[in-house]
Amino acid sequence: METNFLVNAVVYLGAAVLAVPIAKRFGLGAVLGYLIAGVAIGPWGLRLITEVDDILHFSEFGVVLLLFMIGLELEPKRLWALRRPIFGWGGAQVGAVTVALAGAALLLGIDWKVALIAALGLSLSSTAIALATLGERNLTATPTGSASFSILLFQDVAAIPMIALVPVLGVAAAQGSEQGLLGGLRVVLVLAGLVLGGRFLVRPVLRYIAATGMREIFTAFSLLLVIAIALLMQWIGMSMALGAFISGVLLADSEYRHALETDLEPFKGLLLGLFFTAVGMSVDFGVLFGQPGLILGLVAALLVLKTGVLYLLSKAFGVPRSQQALFAFILSQGGEFAFVVFAAAETARVFSAGVAAVLVVVVTLSMVATPLLLLFHDRVLAPRWREAKVRPADRIETQEDHVIIAGFGRFGQIIGRLLRANQVALTVLDHDPDQIELLRKFGLKVFYGDATRIDLLKAAGAGKARALVVAIDGIEDSLALVDAVRANFPDLPIMARARNVTHLYDLMDRGVTIIERETFESALRLGQQVLRQLGFGAWQARQAAHKFRQHNIASLQAVYPFYKDQDQTISMARQSREELDAMFARDLDAIKQEQNSWNDGDKPG
Structure with a gap:
């Protein structure tokens, strides 16, 4: 048994180490790398691993840890402030997607019970994939991340009534009223216990364990806490991930929050990777090969309908236009809780075993398709959006005896304000249209254009300028501008911003003598303080x-x-x-x- 466990561990880790870096290298993303690794080692690949269901259930603990750590970032006050987007946006997403999918199913003549439960299950998105993607792209704190998180949290809550609805529509024996009351009482008691325990019991225990100075015991208690909460929530028939999230919120303002995050982060990352690998292993290619046209058609219909609804909703959710398609792709797939809903539907005989198997494969393939949709967005849609935003360079009024500032971000703005306050004539060049419009509202004369273009520099009066300040963010663009000026305006004094020591040396190679490292002086002054x-x-x-x-x-x-x-x-x-x-x-x-x-x-x- 131990040997089998170690062999499986070697297989999982080896597949991840091989597949994920390769996927990242080709711009496919870590999630797709894990999915490919799962397909490769699973029952329909090299058959190195066959216990797919057991691994999938175990790896779902990675999602639990993920929600716990997200809860640690949200204090109760902040969560309360998000109640409208959670229930408003989340409710709108689940409702609109369910109506669209159920309506399409009814038009195809599918029984209304099957259509409703299938649509409800497919309206849920993958918390693991969506949140991992947002984190990987640093979108968590953006409007796209906030809207996605609100919807995902509502979906975790909505999964419970969905599962409760299934027996009502099926032929499974309904619980007696006494059992129903006991179940409800059990839910109330456990939730009250979580709130009181998180406030008055867990913190003293954490304080006592921290006082021992034994880091491994603190880590052990952190895992014990999350696992115990997950089991409690499972016992009362609620989402383990939701329970972990609630517990994280209750500890969000604790002095031990950062220690908990640090200890659990490695486990979360590994288990999430294992979860994605298990999803890849669970693709039942037997069902797919048996009905390829039906399966692929259902996957395409799910992605098209769900993405379309999400794209329309993104306009109402305040998602920036440039990220609306990305938002829709991130939430386009089916979710982990769909497996639970469909299993309950099969048990209650709302679904036949064949229908349940087909829908499980559809959800799994939609998860596999998400990284491909994101790749399509990055390679096709995003460049077109950037091209659409590109506008012709502004016509610049020729000046003399002035200073040209190339790049008007935070660094360039400070220089510009100082010079402007001392009555120095300025010509400012920047390539961000939104930034330019904002600065012009404050009376600053800023022109749009690529500062490395010779014709633009000539129009800006580089030949008659007193100095050029290079404050461009990009190192390569900065060096290209210096090269262009040295070749065409050799007498123009150049003063430049260096992002790091290597950039400093590259500027020195080009004869620039007045250089300031952007963080050195401020860091030195803070050190003095x-x-x-x-x-x-x-x-x-x-x-x-x-x-x-x-x-x-x-x-x-x-x-x-x-x-x-x-x-x-x-x-x-x-x-x-x-x-x-x-x-x-x-x-x-x-x-x-x-x-x-x-x-x-x-x-x-």
């Missing part, structure tokens, strides 16, 4: 920052001739650190000797 907060005198902190700056600049200049020689660069960097340590050690000795006079307020210079 930290020294003051720790009790260092003002002069002492200022001198420490000044010496660090001088040493850093000298080190950069010393390394510059050799920066393309990696071994030499590493050696010189090590030597520089040793010199810096020795210099600060000497300073500390001197400071100790003069500490008394500084404390009396007689500080040098």
